[in-house]
Every structure is written in C-alpha cells, then in structure tokens.
Amino acid sequence: MRIGLDVGGTKIAALAIDNDGSIVARVRRTTGHGEKEVLTSIIGATEELLESASAPVGAIRHIGLGIPGLVDAQAGTVRHAVNLRIGEEPFEVRRLLSEHFGGAPVSVDNDLNVGALGAAALLGYENVDIAYLAIGTGLAAGIVLHGEPRTGANGAAGEIGHIPVDPMGERCPCGQRGCLETIASGTALTRKWPTTNSQPAPAALFREAQRGNAEAQKVKAEFIGGVVQAVQMTALSIDVDLVILGGGVSELGEPLLTAVQDELRARARESHLLATLNLADKVQLLPPGSAAAAVGAAILGREKTDTVPSLKDAQGPRAEGLGSKVSPLQNV
Amino acid sequence: MRIGLDVGGTKIAALAIDNDGSIVARVRRTTGHGEKEVLTSIIGATEELLESASAPVGAIRHIGLGIPGLVDAQAGTVRHAVNLRIGEEPFEVRRLLSEHFGGAPVSVDNDLNVGALGAAALLGYENVDIAYLAIGTGLAAGIVLHGEPRTGANGAAGEIGHIPVDPMGERCPCGQRGCLETIASGTALTRKWPTTNSQPAPAALFREAQRGNAEAQKVKAEFIGGVVQAVQMTALSIDVDLVILGGGVSELGEPLLTAVQDELRARARESHLLATLNLADKVQLLPPGSAAAAVGAAILGREKTDTVPSLKDAQGPRAEGLGSKVSPLQNV
Numbered sequence: 008m009r010i011g012l013d014v015g016g017t018k019i020a021a022l023a024i025d026n027d028g029s030i031v032a033r034v035r036r037t038t039g040h041g042e043k044e045v046l047t048s049i050i051g052a053t054e055e056l057l058e059s060a061s062a063p064v065g066a067i068r069h070i071g072l073g074i075p076g077l078v079d080a081q082a083g084t085v086r087h088a089v090n091l092r093i094g095e096e097p098f099e100v101r102r103l104l105s106e107h108f109g110g111a112p113v114s115v116d117n118d119l120n121v122g123a124l125g126a127a128a129l130l131g132y133e134n135v136d137i138a139y140l141a142i143g144t145g146l147a148a149g150i151v152l153h154g155e156p157r158t159g160a161n162g163a164a165g166e167i168g169h170i171p172v173d174p175m176g177e178r179c180p181c182g183q184r185g186c187l188e189t190i191a192s193g194t195a196l197t198r199k200w201p202t203t204n205s206q207p208a209p210a211a212l213f214r215e216a217q218r219g220n221a222e223a224q225k226v227k228a229e230f231i232g233g234v235v236q237a238v239q240m241t242a243l244s245i246d247v248d249l250v251i252l253g254g255g256v257s258e259l260g261e262p263l264l265t266a267v268q269d270e271l272r273a274r275a276r277e278s279h280l281l282a283t284l285n286l287a288d289k290v291q292l293l294p295p296g297s298a299a300a301a302v303g304a305a306i307l308g309r310e311k312t313d314t315v316p317s318l319k320d321a322q323g324p325r326a327e328g329l330g331s332k333v334s335p336l337q338n339v
Numbered sequence: 340m341r342i343g344l345d346v347g348g349t350k351i352a353a354l355a356i357d358n359d360g361s362i363v364a365r366v367r368r369t370t371g372h373g374e375k376e377v378l379t380s381i382i383g384a385t386e387e388l389l390e391s392a393s394a395p396v397g398a399i400r401h402i403g404l405g406i407p408g409l410v411d412a413q414a415g416t417v418r419h420a421v422n423l424r425i426g427e428e429p430f431e432v433r434r435l436l437s438e439h440f441g442g443a444p445v446s447v448d449n450d451l452n453v454g455a456l457g458a459a460a461l462l463g464y465e466n467v468d469i470a471y472l473a474i475g476t477g478l479a480a481g482i483v484l485h486g487e488p489r490t491g492a493n494g495a496a497g498e499i500g501h502i503p504v505d506p507m508g509e510r511c512p513c514g515q516r517g518c519l520e521t522i523a524s525g526t527a528l529t530r531k532w533p534t535t536n537s538q539p540a541p542a543a544l545f546r547e548a549q550r551g552n553a554e555a556q557k558v559k560a561e562f563i564g565g566v567v568q569a570v571q572m573t574a575l576s577i578d579v580d581l582v583i584l585g586g587g588v589s590e591l592g593e594p595l596l597t598a599v600q601d602e603l604r605a606r607a608r609e610s611h612l613l614a615t616l617n618l619a620d621k622v623q624l625l626p627p628g629s630a631a632a633a634v635g636a637a638i639l640g641r642e643k644t645d646t647v648p649s650l651k652d653a654q655g656p657r658a659e660g661l662g663s664k665v666s667p668l669q670n671v
Contacts, residue, residue, distance in 0.1 A: 135492075136491075136492060148576075152484070157577075157578075158578075159468075159577065159578020159579070160467075160468060160578050160579055160580040160621075161574070161578055161615070161616050162578070163574060163575055163578045163616060164576070164577060164578035165575075165576065165578075166575045166576075166578075166612075167575055167576055169575055169612055170568075170571060170572055170575050170576070171504065171568065171571075172503065172504050172505075172506075173504075173505065173506055174504075174505055174507075175506075175507070181610050181611065181612040181613075182609045182610030182611060182612065182613070183606070183609065183610050183612075183613070236502075236503065239502060239503075240502055240572075240576060241576065242493070242495060243495055243497075243498045243499055243501055243502050244480075244496070244497065244498075244499055244502070244572060244573065244576035244577055245489075245491065245496060245576055245577055246489075246490075246491020246492050246493055246494070246495045246496035246497075246498075247491070247492055248492040274515070277514045277515070278513050278514030278515050279513065279514060280498075280501055280513040280514065280515075281513075281514070281515070283493070284493050284495060289492075
C-alpha cells in the first residue's frame with residue numbers, strides 16, 4: 008500500500024492506493040502548526056488511513072509527502088514553511104516519520120511538484136513535460152520534466168508568481184512591484200472583488216461578469232490576462248508540452264479554462280510567434296475535486312511499473328465513501 | 340578530430356579539436372544564404388579546417404553544427420531560419436553534410452543551445468544547470484540541464500525575449516507589446532542610443548554614461564533593468580545554477596557584468612525572496628572573444644569521457660594563429 012499526504016496550511020488530504028493502483032482509503036484532517044504538531048497530524052492521518060483500509064503498519068510500502076516550503080528532497084527535510092510555522096532550521100520530517108512507522112520508506116517533495124506529478128498521472132500523461140499552474144493564495148508552477156519534478160538550484164523553479172510584469176503595478180509582499188501574483192491569484196481577486204457573503208471572490212466575480220457587470224468584466228479580464236501571461240511564461244522559458252490549471256481558483260472549472268483559451272487565441276491572432284506555439288490547445292483544467300497533490304505524493308518515488316490511480320478514482324465528489332477498490336486502473 | 344561550426348547570419352565560426360581536446364584549427368568565413376549556399380559555406384569551412392590541420396577527411400570523428408532557426412535535433416533538420424533564408428520546409432542539413440564527408444557522424448542543434456554547452460565547458464562547469472543569456476540583435480537564453488541542451492516542446496525553451504514585461508511598453512515585431520527584448524537587446528540600445536560613428540551603440544552608451552551624461556545613464560539603467568529582469572526570469576522559472584551573459588552586447592565586458600550585479604544586489608536589498616536567491620553571485624560573463632558556440636558545436640554528442648577545450652584555448656584574441664596544440668586540457 009502506498010500512502011500519499013498533501014500537507015496544506017489548514018488541511019491534510021491523504022489517500023492510500025493499493026498495489027493495483029486503486030484508491031483504498033481517503034482522509035482529510037486539520038493540520039497542526041509547528042514542527043511537533045505537523046508531525047502529529049501527519050502521523051494521525053496515516054493511522055486513520057490504515058484503520059479505514061483495515062491494514063497493519065506492515066502493509067505500508069511507501070509514504071509520500073507533499074509539503075509547502077523549501078524542501079530538500081535528497082535530505083528529506085523542509086524549512087521555511089511559513090503557513091506550517093516551520094522556520095529556518097531544516098525539519099527532518101522524513102526521518103521522524105519513517106521511524107514512527109517502523110522504518111517505512113518515506114519521500115518528501117514540494118507540494119507543487121507533487122501536484123504536477125499527480126495531475127499528470129490523473130490526466131493520463133506519461134513522458135510529457137508539464138507545468139502545473141497552482142492559482143491559489145499565490146501563483147506558482149510545479150514542473151515535471153521527463154517524469155521527474157524539477158526543483159531547481161534554489162528550490163525556486165516555477166516561482167513565476169514573483170516575476171514582475173508591470174513597472175506601474177502594485178507592490179508585492181515579496182518586496183518587488185507588479186509581480187504576476189499581484190494580478191493572477193486568489194488573493195488578487197479577493198482584493199479587487201471583495202465579497203460580503205461567504206461566496207469565494209472568484210465565483211462571485213465570474214458570476215457578475217457573466218451578468219454583464221462592466222466593472223466585473225474588467226477585473227475578470229485583468230485576472231485572465233495574468234493567467235495567460237503565466238501560461239506564456241512557462242511556454243517561453245521551460246517550454247512544456249502541457250500547462251494544467253489547478254489550485255483553489257481552478258475550482259471555477261470550465262468558465263476559467265474557456266476564458267483562458269479565448270484570450271490565448273486572441274493573442275495568437277496578433278502574434279505570429281504565439282500562433283506558432285498554439286498554446287490554447289496545450290492548456291488543460293484539473294477537474295475540480297481532484298486530489299492531485301495527494302495522488303502525486305502517493306506515487307512519489309514509485310517504480311515505473313507501478314500502477315497509479317486514474318482520474319475516475321481520485322476526483323473527490325465521485326470518490327466519497329471509499330474504502331474498497333473502486334475502479335479499473337490506468338498505467339501512467 | 341571533432342569539428343564545431345557556429346553558423347551565424349553573416350559569419351561561420353568553425354574550429355577543430357583533437358582527441359586530447361586541444362583546438363588545432365580555427366576558421367571564419369562568410370555565410371551563404373539559401374539552403375544550397377548555406378550548405379556550401381559549411382562544407383567550405385570544414386574543408387578549410389582540414390587543410391589548416393593537415394588532416395584527411397577520414398580524420399573527422401564528428402561534425403557538430405549550431406544553427407539559428409527551429410532545429411529538430413532528432414531529425415537533423417532546420418527550418419524557419421530567417422537570417423539564413425531557410426524557409427518552412429525542413430532542410431536536411433545533417434544528412435547532406437554527412438553524405439558529403441563520407442558518412443561522418445553529424446549533430447545539429449540550435450545556436451543558443453550550443454552556445455550554452457560551449458560556455459559551460461569553457462568556464463569549466465560540469466553537471467550544473469545553465470542559462471546562457473545571448474544579448475545580441477535579440478534576447479534569448481540557451482539552456483543546459485544536467486549537461487543536456489533543453490529545446491522544449493516547441494523549440495521555444497529560453498525564448499524569454501518575447502515575454503511581455505510592460506503593458507505600456509513598445510510594440511515588438513513579434514506582435515506583442517512590451518516584450519523583454521524591446522528593453523534588453525542590442526537592437527533596443529541602437530534604437531534608444533543611435534550612434535553616428537562606427538562605434539557600436541552599447542559601447543557608446545556606456546562611455547557616455549560613464550562620463551556623466553544623465554540621458555545616457557537613464558537609457559543604460561533601463562537596459563540593465565531589462566537584463567536583470569531576464570536573469571530573474573530564468574531564476575524563477577527554470578532556476579538554473581548559473582546565468583552566463585553572452586551575445587554581441589556582452590562584448591562590453593566587465594562594465595556590463597558589474598552593472599548587472601550591482602542592480603541585482605540593489606533589488607535583493609528590497610526583496611527577501613531575491614536576497615535568498617543570491618543572484619548576483621550566480622551571474623558570470625563569457626569573456627569577450629570566446630568562441631562558445633563553435634566549442635559547444637564541437638562537443639555536441641560527445642562521450643562524457645572526451646576532453647574539451649579550456650577557456651584559455653578558445654578565446655579569440657589569445658588563440659590567433661592556431662594550427663598546433665596550444666595548451667593543456669580541461670575535462671568538462
């Protein structure tokens with residue numbers, strides 16, 4: 008059994024897949040903060056998975072962890088994960104987790120990288136280069152080249168949210184001005200389209216724009232322009248085969264994808280270079296509810312011959328109440 | 340003997356290295372235009388190298404070709420090389436060249452990729468990820484990851500010159516507005532600082548700025564800001580270990596490097612993120628006169644055990660009048 012945990016600032020999404028690649032258990036629980044509490048909640052989620060699958064600790068073949076912050080995958084440590092209150096000192100999460108579970112092999116990688124791995128697997132792609140654009144609180148891309156996550160020399164690969172794209176733009180918390188993240192992120196939308204009710208800003212904005220509200224249309228167009236800029240950036244730097252839209256804002260679903268593709272096509276009509284790249288056909292949407300990062304974590308460090316879950320398995324809404332095998336498998 | 344040819348729009352720079360990695364011959368000649376003439380001038384340069392080294396055709400172990408345009412390294416073809424008048428149809432340069440030289444193995448790659456390979460070799464780097472920033476007529480980066488050139492899904496990897504960075508910027512010939520190339524390229528400098536004498540715009544501009552001309556200082560600062568933006572872009576997308584400044588404008592030498600590093604340090608003081616990346620220490624200058632692309636072409640497809648030239652060998656000014664072994668070797 009392979010276990011995958013997506014450790015977020017507020018929630019841990021965890022799942023277990025068996026040797027056939029079927030999801031046999033799913034768990035969501037609150038993340039603790041600070042090193043000790045983070046470890047406790049990871050252990051708790053793992054034990055809950057075992058319980059749900061009626062499996063002993065000995066059944067664990069591998070535990071994969073996707074976690075925010077600066078991850079040293081080689082050393083199995085994480086530091087500088089602000090939302091988890093993990094500081095500058097490397098936190099040896101791999102060693103501690105492995106020790107707790109009787110020496111089970113553990114892999115750790117950045118949450119964006121496992122998101123990219125999982126998204127590729129769920130959409131059925133193998134051996135293609137992928138950028139997984141996480142449009143959430145911030146904006147960043149997880150990158151998979153030749154099936155391997157790219158972390159980069161500083162762990163900064165894919166941090167395109169902090170590339171300045173407008174000298175007259177807003178000040179970014181990172182200290183620069185006009186960073187792409189100040190335009191294309193959930194935080195940017197919430198700032199520009201504050202909602203009074205509980206509806207998330209992206210959904211409220213898109214609904215108002217749809218209704219013909221000119222101000223909403225303007226704010227939406229700026230946001231879409233920023234996402235398109237992010238797509239172009241991955242195309243003209245790393246040049247991936249595929250850009251997958253994910254992250255909280257991608258819960259907007261098809262309306263987001265359509266708006267992005269329309270704008271990419273409009274720009275391609277103005278630019279021969281962009282027309283050649285044909286980006287509109289290279290953008291895809293991670294279906295809302297897909298547990299991409301948890302799936303990616305579960306397949307971290309797998310052998311090429313292992314099977315992994317298909318999208319049918321992993322989408323939240325359709326995968327409720329799991330606990331037994333649910334579907335045929337898909338090799339990735 | 341390995342032969343490397345850097346086929347530019349006006350000149351071919353060619354060199355031959357022996358099995359010990361020493362440069363044994365160098366040739367420069369005018370490039371012909373159109374498929375037939377391009378091939379003729381490549382063959383001519385190769386034959387001149389053989390003559391200069393007093394070597395028979397049978398001594399050719401490998402011919403490497405760096406060429407502008409859309410290169411299909413797998414197929415050994417090039418198309419869409421505007422400056423060489425090679426059109427949309429794939430030009431089978433590898434097959435034709437190999438046939439002419441009795442079936443000698445030939446490799447073809449993009450001129451920027453071989454520039455990156457050569458720059459890495461000349462500076463003595465092995466197994467580091469490199470962006471070779473070619474600041475010339477245009478702006479683009481050659482990228483080497485784990486020792487292999489990255490071409491990308493569309494052959495567009497490293498085409499960062501056409502990422503828009505200013506919504507109010509100038510219209511770019513590519514059809515977009517405010518592309519980085521409209522700020523950080525030789526063409527941009529020539530437009531903003533036209534010279535009446537034969538001195539190149541970059542040198543004239545830097546000299547005037549040095550003399551205290553406020554307008555020149557402003558134009559220079561904009562240009563340096565663009566180059567810094569390009570460095571940041573490679574750092575925050577691909578996250579390479581090293582950015583090497585090359586291309587025609589880099590003939591400015593140390594004053595260019597110093598200005599870029601000063602600006603990177605100034606920005607790092609404003610941004611914790613940039614401070615973490617410590618980019619000023621990751622930028623290097625390809626010494627003026629280095630035949631990086633020809634060296635890179637010569638080592639295309641080499642075995643890891645082959646030796647390659649050191650910087651001492653390959654710098655133009657110091658390597659005049661070659662024709663015999665000139666220096667000890669450096670493994671790369």
